[in-house]
Each structure stands twice: as C-alpha cells, then as structure tokens.
Amino acid sequence: MDQLLQILSGNARLEAKKIAVMTGETEEAVAARIAQYEREGVIRGYKPLIDYNKVPDAELVEALIEVKVSPKRNYGFEEIAHTIADYDEVLSVYLMSGGYDLLLRVEGKSFKDIALFVCQRLSVLEGVLSTATHFLLSRYKESGVMMGELGIDERRNVSF
Amino acid sequence: MGIEKLIAKRTAELKPSGIRRFFDIANEMEGVVSLGVGEPDFKTPYAIRRAAIDNLQRGNTRYTANSGLIELRRSIARYMENRFNLSYHPEDEVFVTVGGSEGIDLCVRAFIEPGDEVLIPEPSYVAYAPIVQLTMGVPVPIALKEEDSFRLTPEELEEAITPRTKLLVLPFPNNPTGSIMRREHLEAIAQVLRRHPDIVILSDEIYAELTYNGRHVSIAEIDGMKDRTVVVGGFSKAFSMTGWRLGFLCGPAPAIKQMLKIHQYALMCSPTTSQWAGVEAMDHCLDTVESMREEYNLRRRFIVDAFNNMGLHTFEPEGAFYVFPCIKSTGLTSEEFCERLLYEKKIAVVPGDAFGDSGEGYIRVSYCYSVNHLTQAAKGIAEFLQDLKAGKREG
Numbered sequence: 001m002d003q004l005l006q007i008l009s010g011n012a013r014l015e016a017k018k019i020a021v022m023t024g025e026t027e028e029a030v031a032a033r034i035a036q037y038e039r040e041g042v043i044r045g046y047k048p049l050i051d052y053n054k055v056p057d058a059e060l061v062e063a064l065i066e067v068k069v070s071p072k073r074n075y076g077f078e079e080i081a082h083t084i085a086d087y088d089e090v091l092s093v094y095l096m097s098g099g100y101d102l103l104l105r106v107e108g109k110s111f112k113d114i115a116l117f118v119c120q121r122l123s124v125l126e127g128v129l130s131t132a133t134h135f136l137l138s139r140y141k142e143s144g145v146m147m148g149e150l151g152i153d154e155r156r157n158v159s160f
Numbered sequence: 161m162g163i164e165k166l167i168a169k170r171t172a173e174l175k176p177s178g179i180r181r182f183f184d185i186a187n188e189m190e191g192v193v194s195l196g197v198g199e200p201d202f203k204t205p206y207a208i209r210r211a212a213i214d215n216l217q218r219g220n221t222r223y224t225a226n227s228g229l230i231e232l233r234r235s236i237a238r239y240m241e242n243r244f245n246l247s248y249h250p251e252d253e254v255f256v257t258v259g260g261s262e263g264i265d266l267c268v269r270a271f272i273e274p275g276d277e278v279l280i281p282e283p284s285y286v287a288y289a290p291i292v293q294l295t296m297g298v299p300v301p302i303a304l305k306e307e308d309s310f311r312l313t314p315e316e317l318e319e320a321i322t323p324r325t326k327l328l329v330l331p332f333p334n335n336p337t338g339s340i341m342r343r344e345h346l347e348a349i350a351q352v353l354r355r356h357p358d359i360v361i362l363s364d365e366i367y368a369e370l371t372y373n374g375r376h377v378s379i380a381e382i383d384g385m386k387d388r389t390v391v392v393g394g395f396s397k398a399f400s401m402t403g404w405r406l407g408f409l410c411g412p413a414p415a416i417k418q419m420l421k422i423h424q425y426a427l428m429c430s431p432t433t434s435q436w437a438g439v440e441a442m443d444h445c446l447d448t449v450e451s452m453r454e455e456y457n458l459r460r461r462f463i464v465d466a467f468n469n470m471g472l473h474t475f476e477p478e479g480a481f482y483v484f485p486c487i488k489s490t491g492l493t494s495e496e497f498c499e500r501l502l503y504e505k506k507i508a509v510v511p512g513d514a515f516g517d518s519g520e521g522y523i524r525v526s527y528c529y530s531v532n533h534l535t536q537a538a539k540g541i542a543e544f545l546q547d548l549k550a551g552k553r554e555g
Contacts, residue, residue, distance in 0.1 A: 007458065011531065018531070021465040022458040155197045 004033055005042075012046040051147045053139070059109045062091075062136040065118065066100040068129040077101060080127045089117050100132070111135065170293060177286045178514030182498060186508040193537050194508040198335060198482070200400040201528045202455075204437075205448040208399060211440035212433045221432055226424040228256025228408075229435045235442035236393070236408050243368075244378050246386065252413040255420055256430045256438070260366040260394035260407040265291050266419040267362045267390045267409070268327065272297035276326035281312045282516025283484075284331040285364065298324070303518035306475055306486065310339035314348040321352075327360050328353070330379055333367035336515045336524035337484040338460075338477020343377045350382040360415075361389040366407070367480040369398035369449050372457045376479070380410075387412050390419075395434075397480075398449050399441045404434040456481050459527040459534060466538040467525070470545055481528050484512065488521040490548055498523060504547065505540040 007019055016031040023030070037043040052058040069080045077095050081102060085093045092105040104122075108114040114133065123131055139147050164172075179196075186192050203209075215221075227233065233250035240246045240254075248254050257263045264287060272278060274296035280288045282301045289299035302320050304310045312330070330349075332341045341349070353359055361379055368376040380389040394407030407430075409419060429435075463483050467474040472485040487497045494511035501507050512522030527534060 003454075014531065018462065018535075022462045022531075024461060153194075153197075153201070155199050155201070 002033070004030060005037070008034075008043070049142055049145050051139070051142075053147065061108050061111055061114055063106050063108075063114050064134045064136065065104040065106055065122070066096075066132040066134075067102040067104060067122070068100050068131075069102060069127045070129055071101075072127065080125065083125060084122065087117070087121060089113070170296065174290050174293060179286065179510050182502075182508075182510060182514070185499075186502060189502070189506060192502070192506050192508050193533070193540065195525045195527075195529065195534075195537050196508040196510050197526055197528055199402050199528060200397065200452070200481070201530070202400040202452055204400050204404070205441075205445050207445055207448075208401065208437045208441045212404075212437040215436040216433055220436060224256075224429045224432050224435055226429050227254075227420055228430055229432075229439065232256055232435050232439050232442070233408075235439050236410070239442050239446075240391075240393075240410055243375070244381055246378060246380055246391075246410070248410045249413070253416055254408060254410050255416060255423065256435060257394075257407040257409055257423065258427055258430050259396060259405045260364065260392050261287060262423070262427070263390075263392035263394070263407050263409045264288065264362065264364060266422050267360075267392065267415075268292055268297070269295055269422055270415065270419045271327050271360050273326075275324060277322060277324045278327045278329065279317070279320050279325060280329045280516075281316075281331060281334075283310075283334075283336055283512060283519035283522070284329070284515055285335050286515060288329050288331070297326070300325070301516055301518070303516070304337070304339070305518075309475065310334060310337040310484070311341055311345050312349060314352045317349060317352045321356055321359070325356070325359055327362055330361055330363045332363075332365075333371055333376065333479025335367065335480050336482050336510070336512065336519065336522075337475065338480045338482050339475075340371055340376070340479040341379075342374075343382075346377060346379050346382050346385075349379065350385050353388075354384060357388075359388070361385065362392065363389050364392045366392060366394045367397050368393065370453060370456060370481060371479045372453070372460060373478055390415055395438055395441055399445060400452065401434075401437070401441065404431070404437060406430055406434040406438050456527065459529075459531060462531060463525065463527045463534055463538070466534070467541075470538070470542040472545070481526060483525045483527065484519075484522050485525065486522055490545070491552075492548075494520055494523055501541065501544050505544045507537055507540045507544070509541075 003023055007014060016034060017027045020027040020030045052060050071077050072079055081093050081095060084090055084104065089106050089108055090104055091107050094103045096103050106114055106117060118131055118133055122128060141147060230250065233254045236254050237248050237250040240248055268291045272292060272295040276297045277300045278292045278297050279300050279302055281304050292299040300320055302316050304312060363379050365378055378391060380386040380391055390409060390411035392409060395401040395404060464474050464476055467483060467485045472487060474483055474485040477483055490497060494513045498509055498511045501509065510524040512519030512524055
C-alpha cells in the first residue's frame with residue numbers, strides 16, 4: 001500500500017508539505033496524489049476521532065445490529081444493503097461471514113430512537129428476517145486510538 | 161565518621177554525566193516539552209509482554225544458566241546469522257546480559273589492565289570513559305568531525321594508536337550524532353587494525369536495527385575482524401524494551417568465557433522473565449521492529465528538515481533516533497543554548513558536549529516522539545532562535 005495512505009490513516013491533518021518531507025518526495029507530488037485519491041474516491045473523507053465521553057452535552061447512543069436477510073435473486077445482498085444504508089441513522093453497513101448477514105452501526109439520540117428505528121424501519125423491510133440489537137456501553141479504543149484518559153509520557157529523563 | 165572520605169578515589173573522581181545535571185533542572189520544571197529522552201516512545205509490542213506474563217504465570221521464575229536461557233541464545237545466534245551473516249555458537253560464543261550497558265562494562269573489565277589505552281570516538285555514549293577509568297585504564301578520545309559525517313576515519317584511528325592501545329570502541333550507529341559506518345568505512349578501519357593485531361574491538365551495536373537507507377553492517381563481518389571483536393547487542397532500542405534490561409554479547413569463545421565469569425559473580429543471570437520475553441521478540445517480532453523503524457524514519461526526515469529550515473545546520477543522521485544540529489551560528493555554547501531554551505521556552509534538549517568535548521557547538525535532539533510533539537517543539541525552538549536574533553540586534 002502507498003505509504004501516503006498509511007500516514008494519512010494515522011493523521012489526516014498532516015499537510016502535504018510535511019508529508020513530503022517525511023517521505024522524501026516533493027510537496028507537489030504528494031498533493032497531486034492526494035487529489036487523485038480524492039477524485040477517484042479512494043479517500044472518501046476526513047473526520048475527527050471524538051471521545052464523546054468528554055463532550056458533556058453529547059446526546060448520543062450507538063448500537064450494533066446484526067441482521068439476517070434473504071438475498072434476492074440476481075441482486076444478492078446488494079439491494080437490501082443499499083436500502084438499509086440509505087437511512088441517515090445508519091453509520092455503517094457491513095456484509096459479514098458467520099451467523100448473520102449484515103452488521104449495522106446505528107446512531108441515535110436515545111435508546112428509544114434506536115428502538116423505533118429497528119421496529120418501524122428496519123424489521124419491516126422486505127427481506128429482513130431477524131435482527132439482534134447490541135447497545136454500545138463504553139468505548140475503550142476507536143480506530144486504533146485509546147479513548148478515555150489521555151496517556152502521559154511515563155518516560156523518565158534517565159537515559160543517556 | 162566521614163564516610164565520604166572513605167570512598168575509593170577513582171569512584172569519587174568520576175564526573176557525573178552532563179546529561180544528568182541537565183535533566184535534574186528539567187525535571188524540576190512544570191510543563192517542559194522534552195526532546196531529551198533516549199528511549200523509544202513505543203510500548204513493548206504486546207506479543208512480547210504477553211510472553212512474559214505467560215511465563216510468570218507458569219512460574220518460570222528461577223535463575224537461568226549464567227549465560228542465559230539456551231532457547232534465547234539460540235534465537236540470538238539465529239538472528240545474528242540471518243541478519244548479519246555472522247555465525248556464533250549459542251553454547252560458547254553468545255551470552256545474555258543485563259542490557260547492552262552490562263556488555264560494555266564486561267568487555268572493558270575483561271580486557272583492560274591499569275594503564276591500557278581505550279580508543280573512544282566521540283561524541284558518543286557517556287558510559288565508556290567512566291567504565292574505563294574504573295578499571296584504571298586510560299580513555300583516549302578521538303574527536304569525530306561533522307565534515308566526515310561523524311565517522312571514524314582510518315587516519316584518525318592510526319594517529320591515536322600507541323603501543324598501549326588495547327581496545328577500540330566502535331559506537332555505531334551512534335548516539336548522539338546518528339552517524340553510521342557503512343561497509344566501505346569499516347573496511348578502511350579494518351585495514352588499519354590489520355597492522356595492529358593486538359587491539360580488541362568493542363562494537364556497540366545497540367542501535368543496529370535503527371539504521372535507515374540500508375541495513376547495518378557489523379565490523380565483525382569484515383574479513384579477519386570477527387576473531388577480535390566483541391559485539392554488544394540488545395533489545396532496548398530495537399524492540400522498545402528498555403526497562404526489561406536485556407542485552408547480549410557475541411564474540412570469540414575465549415573472550416566470552418572470561419566475561420561470563422565476571423557476569424556470573426556480579427549478576428548471576430539476566431532477569432528470567434525478560435529472557436523469555438526476549439525469545440518471543442527475536443523469534444516473532446522482527447516485523448514490528450520493521451514498522452517502528454519506518455515510523456522513526458518518517459520522523460527523522462521531518463525533524464532534520466525542520467532544523468535546517470530554522471537555520472540550524474543539521475547533519476543527516478542515518479541511524480539511531482537522534483539528530484545533532486549545529487548551534488555554533490548562535491554564538492552560544494551548547495550548555496548556554498540548552499539552558500536558555502529550557503528557561504525561555506521550556507523545551508529540553510541535551511547539550512552536545514555531554515557526549516565528549518567534540519560535541520561542543522551541537523545539541524542532541526531525540527525524535528522518539530510523535531510528529532505532533534515534534535512539530536510543537538520545533539516551533540518553540542524556531543521562536544527561540546528568532547528571539548536570539550532580535551536580542552542580538554538590540555544588544
């Protein structure tokens with residue numbers, strides 16, 4: 001994989017100039033490749049990683065929902081997956097191997113929001129056979145980053 | 161009773177490390193942004209920690225053989241073979257030490273008699289000379305120059321050799337300069353040494369895995385050198401295992417046998433839990449070393465560029481995790497520069513002269529920090545330089 005993508009995956013806010021220095025390329029070359037990735041849809045966006053525990057007024061409930069569906073002839077899972085993905089409250093949709101077919105990450109302001117989404121929107125869809133909803137209770141690590149207390153540098157000034 | 165006057169003269173006369181004094185000031189201050197630490201910021205890879213926990217749980221907590229677990233010695237021998245084409249016999253040419261530092265100590269103690277001269281290229285790690293002094297040997301510094309990329313040249317070596325020369329320390333990749341010796345440079349050193357068959361080489365290769373732009377070459381790989389070289393290696397820097405205190409020595413069996421004797425009386429064996437962790441590290445974690453090296457390499461380019469951009473000429477290091485910017489243009493001594501930077505901007509770097517007189521005019525900056533941290537610190541140093549310039553104009 002292009003090292004540029006790895007670097008951006010670690011910190012998407014690094015400017016092309018800095019990255020260029022780090023990889024030994026020219027700034028123009030890095031900027032052009034980022035632009036190309038964006039154009040081609042390889043890079044789909046840049047978002048902050050927020051620790052919502054530290055946002056006092058964050059009214060946010062998240063759930064993972066396992067969904068069993070019956071695939072459609074000729075369309076497989078594509079059609080139902082896209083239908084579900086169209087809902088705004090759905091953050092992610094994955095096709096899974098194993099005991100169920102689709103895994104959704106769903107976000108709402110309250111437990112009730114999510115309950116309503118499952119009852120009124122998801123389970124009534126044609127092709128949805130069953131659902132199992134798991135509410136997220138605490139987030140310890142997100143996309144490779146530890147949440148909660150900020151780590152402190154425990155290294156002592158002892159080494160030579 | 162004045163216990164102080166009973167301390168052995170050669171101990172009392174040892175100079176405390178220049179870094180120590182400086183760190184003491186920094187440690188007293190609040191909110192210091194440090195670029196001083198010579199220790200990886202990565203945690204020890206989890207697989208290694210797990211291996212240690214498993215062994216603790218199984219109760220593998222007794223002494224090991226003095227020379228270390230045979231499993232670990234085999235792993236080390238395999239590693240030396242795969243990585244450097246160096247064959248050492250795990251039974252009598254390898255042993256496990258308490259960090260690389262013990263290896264240095266043992267090698268000096270095993271070879272040096274009172275009055276023997278030890279050649280120490282400087283700037284370099286601060287422990288060589290004191291250890292030599294404790295054995296009543298004579299440290300002979302060789303001042304390395306930036307125009308030679310801080311490498312030891314054959315001319316410098318030849319000039320420093322006398323009939324009393326017993327040991328040559330080869331501290332590459334180098335702390336604090338980040339310089340390395342490539343094969344051709346080692347060949348040139350070997351040329352000189354071939355004319356002086358009674359000089360032993362202490363090759364401190366603790367930073368071997370942190371070599372950029374190609375792999376590290378050991379002097380022991382050069383024709384005829386293996387039989388007179390003691391290689392000091394360790395886990396601290398490569399595997400981020402500083403606190404485990406685990407290192408190793410590789411060398412000719414007769415030398416190993418003598419060093420092992422000292423090790424056995426002084427320390428019995430290296431910590432058992434660390435040794436089991438070391439087996440896991442050597443056998444399964446070289447991929448992690450690779451990815452840490454890549455990360456250091458990105459930071460290295462970044463920090464060299466940052467210093468050059470702020471007008472401090474910075475030699476491009478190819479090893480370890482330090483840069484060694486030249487601060488002569490500021491008109492300050494290393495110590496003045498570092499103290500003022502600490503008091504005025506709360507940024508801690510280490511004065512170059514702590515690593516030998518030839519380090520005067522330089523500062524050591526560690527890049528064992530995240531890019532964000534480095535960016536913040538670089539900004540502060542750039543401001544400091546601006547302030548200096550403005551101050552000069554006013555003054």
